[in-house]
Amino acid sequence: MSTHEIEHLATCITAHAWNADRSRVAICPNNNEVHVYAKQGTSFVCEHILSEHDQVVTCIDWAPKTNRILTSSQDRNAYVWTFKDGQWKPVLVLLRINRAATHVKWSPQENKFAVATGAKLVCICFFEEEHDWWASNHIKKHKSTVLKVDWHPNNLLLATSSSDFKVRVFDAYIRKADGRSVTRPYGEVPFGEPIFEFNECSSWVHALKWSPSGNSLAYSSHDSVFCVADFSTNPPTVEKIKLRSLPLRDLLYITENSIVGVGYDCNPLLITNSGGWKFSDEMDKASTSGAAGAEATSARKLFQNKVDLGESSKSDTKLSTAHQNCISFIVPFKSVGGVVSDFSTSGLDGNVIIWHVKALEAKNKLKVL
Amino acid sequence: MADEDNVEVIAGGKSDAEYKSDIANRERECTKALNMGKPQDALPIALADPPIYTKTQAIKDQNATVVLSLLGGFKEKDIEASVNGLNDDQLDVLMKYIYRGLAAGENSAVFLKWHEVVLKKGGMGTIIRTISEKKTV
Numbered sequence: 001m002s003t004h005e006i007e008h009l010a011t012c013i014t015a016h017a018w019n020a021d022r023s024r025v026a027i028c029p030n031n032n033e034v035h036v037y038a039k040q041g042t043s044f045v046c047e048h049i050l051s052e053h054d055q056v057v058t059c060i061d062w063a064p065k066t067n068r069i070l071t072s073s074q075d076r077n078a079y080v081w082t083f084k085d086g087q088w089k090p091v092l093v094l095l096r097i098n099r100a101a102t103h104v105k106w107s108p109q110e111n112k113f114a115v116a117t118g119a120k121l122v123c124i125c126f127f128e129e130e131h132d133w134w135a136s137n138h139i140k141k142h143k144s145t146v147l148k149v150d151w152h153p154n155n156l157l158l159a160t161s162s163s164d165f166k167v168r169v170f171d172a173y174i175r176k177a178d179g180r181s182v183t184r185p186y187g188e189v190p191f192g193e194p195i196f197e198f199n200e201c202s203s204w205v206h207a208l209k210w211s212p213s214g215n216s217l218a219y220s221s222h223d224s225v226f227c228v229a230d231f232s233t234n235p236p237t238v239e240k241i242k243l244r245s246l247p248l249r250d251l252l253y254i255t256e257n258s259i260v261g262v263g264y265d266c267n268p269l270l271i272t273n274s275g276g277w278k279f280s281d282e283m284d285k286a287s288t289s290g291a292a293g294a295e296a297t298s299a300r301k302l303f304q305n306k307v308d309l310g311e312s313s314k315s316d317t318k319l320s321t322a323h324q325n326c327i328s329f330i331v332p333f334k335s336v337g338g339v340v341s342d343f344s345t346s347g348l349d350g351n352v353i354i355w356h357v358k359a360l361e362a363k364n365k366l367k368v369l
Numbered sequence: 370m371a372d373e374d375n376v377e378v379i380a381g382g383k384s385d386a387e388y389k390s391d392i393a394n395r396e397r398e399c400t401k402a403l404n405m406g407k408p409q410d411a412l413p414i415a416l417a418d419p420p421i422y423t424k425t426q427a428i429k430d431q432n433a434t435v436v437l438s439l440l441g442g443f444k445e446k447d448i449e450a451s452v453n454g455l456n457d458d459q460l461d462v463l464m465k466y467i468y469r470g471l472a473a474g475e476n477s478a479v480f481l482k483w484h485e486v487v488l489k490k491g492g493m494g495t496i497i498r499t500i501s502e503k504k505t506v
Binding site: 225242243244246247 | 494498504
């Protein structure tokens with residue numbers, strides 16, 4: 001069994017999202033459109049083009065239960081798309097922001113969603129029956145652009161990562177959406193007040209994810225620092241590791257104790273926890289030897305050839321990894337009970353790659369815990 | 370992205386006077402080690418507690434002079450062994466000073482040698498942290 005399947009769908013992909021049965025994928029080819037591809041046989045065919053946004057679409061999230069697509073864009077808008085009569089119909093969300101929307105995420109129960117923005121705030125959006133639109137409440141308290149948001153599995157806590165170098169955890173309880181009968185984990189916290197603030201990072205915090213159980217929160221920043229906060233204690237205890245590699249842009253828990261990080265190395269990294277989090281291995285090893293540092297050598301070769309032979313761009317600059325540019329997005333492809341057996345990544349090279357964890361483990365002698 | 374300059378640097382560290390006396394102490398130790406011909410003993414001492422929280426450029430300069438003169442005093446064969454004895458935090462501080470030394474533009478050959486050895490030990494991460502952190506030396 002091969003370790004991965006590559007689909008080249010565009011020149012550059014900013015985000016991708018799968019539907020519930022993984023027969024369709026929505027991607028943004030780095031412009032104002034969202035393309036929905038359907039799998040037909042072995043290839044993907046473009047089925048719909050959603051073009052309501054005016055500027056680059058920054059993020060896509062496809063709700064599995066309610067089959068709604070959520071998109072955010074630099075044009076300061078977010079749309080909820082529903083499929084009716086063979087067409088995707090957009091509904092505008094009232095975000096009330098004056099900067100780009102950077103990231104979106106449906107809550108696990110899909111009754112609300114969060115939008116991260118460049119206006120130094122997060123919008124928690126919920127449906128207002130009486131007006132038939134999506135309204136939003138603002139969580140401020142950020143000192144710079146919010147880059148990512150992620151929902152705790154309990155549908156109430158929201159973690160945000162920001163370019164003010166901090167990670168914050170909020171209680172995003174909305175009475176109109178959640179009702180009165182829910183138990184809030186940290187009591188009656190006022191809306192918009194951070195419950196916890198983490199400042200281990202000294203650069204933009206690009207990525208964060210809750211573990212499947214919600215007991216830990218992983219985040220990573222542009223100074224190649226990777227942290228995991230353990231919420232079994234109050235206040236949470238944080239483990240920080242400094243990576244050897246280039247910074248990570250996105251994270252995914254494939255089990256409670258194993259995380260895949262993707263980023264500027266173009267190579268998914270495996271980070272595992274056995275009595276302490278540690279960098280385990282690169283997941284995409286070239287079958288030929290000398291994978292490590294291959295990029296550096298090929299770049300060096302390019303300049304060496306220029307100097308020695310006066311050649312320009314004759315040498316091979318193809319990377320030994322499957323992705324040929326920064327990986328910016330990772331989502332689970334197949335998962336059962338929090339254990340991800342396949343995941344997919346997309347990046348600035350326009351590839352969507354589906355990885356098979358078992359095959360990767362066998363081929364590269366990895367240990368997923 | 371908006372308002373990067375408003376991002377506050379986390380308060381901490383010491384007062385300028387404390388930094389000054391600490392640096393003077395370190396300078397004495399480093400000179401001693403250099404005179405004994407054992408600069409590798411002084412390296413961890415020189416890299417301890419860099420003045421990243423102060424806003425006074427003179428203090429940063431003072432500490433940089435201590436560290437950079439120490440780095441310059443190494444024999445090339447000793448560099449690798451000394452770097453291998455450092456932990457991750459010390460490597461990051463060392464890389465920051467190497468870049469500072471390279472920026473000054475004097476004695477670059479020796480700093481390039483240091484750069485090569487630290488990169489091998491600490492990976493690209495050390496360079497990324499040198500570039501991206503606001504806690505400058």
